Amino acid sequence: MASSALNIERPGERGVVPLRIAVVGAGGWGAQHARVVTERLDTELVGIVGRDAGRTEARAASFGTRGYTSLDGMLEAEHPDLVTVCLPNEEHFAPTLALLRAGVPLLVEKPLVFDLGEADALLEAAGDTFFAINFNHRYAEPVLRARAAIEAGELGELVFATWRFGGEANRGPSPHANLIETQCHGFDMLEHLCGPIASVAAQMTSMTYGAFSTVAIALEFASGAVGTMLGSYDSSYAYPDAQLVELNGTAGRAVIRDTVGSLSLQSVGDETERVWRPGYFDDEARSFERTFDRHLDAVLTSLRAGSPPPVPASAGRRALKLAHAVIRSHETGARVPTRPAA
Template identity: 30%
Template sequence: MSSSSSAPAPVTASAPSPVPEPLRVAIVGTGNIARFHAQALLAEPGRAALVAAVDVDPGALESFRSRHTIPRGYADLDRMLTAERPDLVHVCTPPGIHRAQVEACLGAGASVLVEKPPALSLAEAEKMAAAEGGDRGPWMATVFQHRFGSGALRLRALIDSGVLGRPLLATCHTTWFRPQEYFDLPWRGKWETEGGGPTLGHGIHQTDLLLALLGEWTQVSAVVRRQARDVETEDVSLARVDFASGAIASVVTSLLSPQEESRIRIDFERATVELAHLYGYGDDDWRLTPAPGFEEEITTAWEAGEHGVNSGHHSQIVQVLDALRAGSPPPVTSRDALSSLRLVAAVYASSFEQRPVTPADLAPGSPFHERMNGGRSL
C-alpha cells in the first residue's frame, strides 16, 4: 500500500456574474405625467439609459428633451422603434391610443410600461396582452405605483402571515376635485376616447391597491352618476364589493370633492389599518389600531416590517427595470391589470344593468367586455 496521498484538487475562483447593461429606454408622450417617468429613469443610470422621446407636438418634444437631456426626439413612434431598438418603452399618452402604441412596441420587440388606465375596455386589454411575447417577452406592465410603497408591502406581508386575522370590512375612497376646465381637452370625459370617467381614470389606483391587498372579488353592486360636470361619463361612483375572503368593501370615486383625499381602511379581526394621502404615500400616512388584547403582538409585527420607501413612479420603475434586466416579466403584469380593469367594468355594468354583477357577467360576448359603458349613455 502506497504511503503517498493524492494532492488536493486546485481551488479555482468562479468568475463573477456579468452585470447587465443598462436598458435602452424611450418615452412616448411628453405631457405632465411623463416627467415622473423621466426623473425616475434619470435617477437610475446603472439600470437605464433614456435614449429617446416621442411626441407629435414639436415644441413639447423639444422642451421635454431639453429639460431631461434626452439625446434624440421623434414625431413618429414607428421611426423611433426602428432607429433606436429600445428594450423598454414608457407609454405616457392619452388612453385612447394606448392599444395601438403598446402593440407597435411589443411587435418591435420592446417591453412596455403603460400609464393607467392601460386600455379602454377588457377586450382591448386582452388583445394587448395577447401581443406579448410569452415566457421570454417582450412584456407589458401597467403603472400602479401604490403597490410598491413599503407600507403596502408591509401590510401585504402581515396579511399573508395571518397575524391580523381575516379581513372583514374595508373602505376605499378616491375623493378628488376637478373643475369643468379640466375636461376642456377634447378627449376627456368621453366614452370613446377616455373609456370612462373617474372610476376608470382616477380611482383605479386605489381600487388596484385594494385588490392587491384583499385579493379576488366575487360580486359588485354599484351606481355611477353625472352629478355636476358637463361630460358624457360619470363624475362620481359608489360600489359595494364582495371578496372571496368574505370581506366587503365600500368603494367611492369622485371628482367633485373640494376636500381631496385618497383613503383605504381595512378592519381585520385583530386590527384596523388605515392609509390616508392624496397622490402618493409614505410610511407616516399609515395608521395601525390593534384590537384590545393584541396590542403588543400586532404593533411588534407592524414595526418589524418594511419601511422607508414611498409609493410613486420611481419605486415601481426600479422593479420594472430590475425584472427586465433579469429576463423576468415586470410588475404589474397584464394579468394583474386585467383584474383591476374587470372590477371597474363591473362597477359600470352593475349601474347600467341595475343589478349585482359577477366576473362571469363580463366574459367575451358581454357588451361590458367590449366597452365600459356597454354602448349605453348616462
C-alpha cells in the same frame, strides 16, 4: 417595520451595462418617466417620442436626449431595451399595439385602455413580450407595510375593507373616466391586499357635469369579506384623507392615509395605535412620484432576470373588467359577479 425600500441617491445596479430606455409621451407624467430613467445609474434615456415637434424637442433637450415624433423612427434609430408609454388616457391603444407588434418590452401607464376588446387585443399581441403596467400605488411605503402586516397575520382574517379616493375632475371623452382612469388603482389595490373581488353592486351620479363623476360600489370578496369603494371627481386633493384605505380583520385594523402619508396598525381591544409616517429626512417615502421610482426599480430587476413583470399588463385588464362590471351593475340595478377564472 423595515426602512424605506429605495435609496434615491443615484439608485440602480452598479457595474452593469445601462439599459436603453425610451419614453413615449411628452406630457406632465411623461416628465416623471424621463426623470426616473435619467436619475438611475443603470439606465440611459435614449429618446422621447411626442406628437408636437417643438414640445418634444424641448422636453428631450431638458433631459439631454433626442426627440422623435415617429415611433418607428425612434425604434429604428435607438433599439431600446424598454419603452415606457405615458399618453393621454384614451389614446393608449394604437401606440401600445404598434410597440407590442415590434416586440419591444413595455411598461405602460394606467389605464391599459377603456375597451375590453382592445385590452384583449393588446394582451394577445404581447404574447411572451415583457408587458407591465404602472399600478404604482402598490409601492407606497404604507402599502408595502400593510401587506406585510396582513401576510404576518397581524390583522387576522380580513372581514371588510374600504377604499376612498376623490379629488378634482380629470375630464375626458368617456363618461366613466373617473371609474376607469382613476379608480382602477382602487380595484388593483383592494385585490392586491384582500384577494379577488367576487361581485360588485354600484351607484353613480352625474349631477355635476354630465359624466359619472362620483361612484359608490359595494364589493364581495372571494374570501367572504365585504368591502366598499367611493371614487369621486367632485372632491379635492387638498382635503386631508383624499385617499384612504381601511382594512379590518378579526385581530386588528390597518389604515392607509393619502397613499404615502401614514399607516396605522391597531389590535383588537388595544387602544394604542402603532403609526408609521415618513421621517424628517425621508423625502423619498413621502413622495407620491417616488412610488413610480420604486416600481421601475422592480420592473428593471425583473427585466434583467428574464422574469415576468412585477405588475403585468393583465392586471390592467382585470381592473378594466371590474370597472365594466360596475357599469353593468349601475345600468341594470343588479349585483354583477366578477370572480376571476381559475
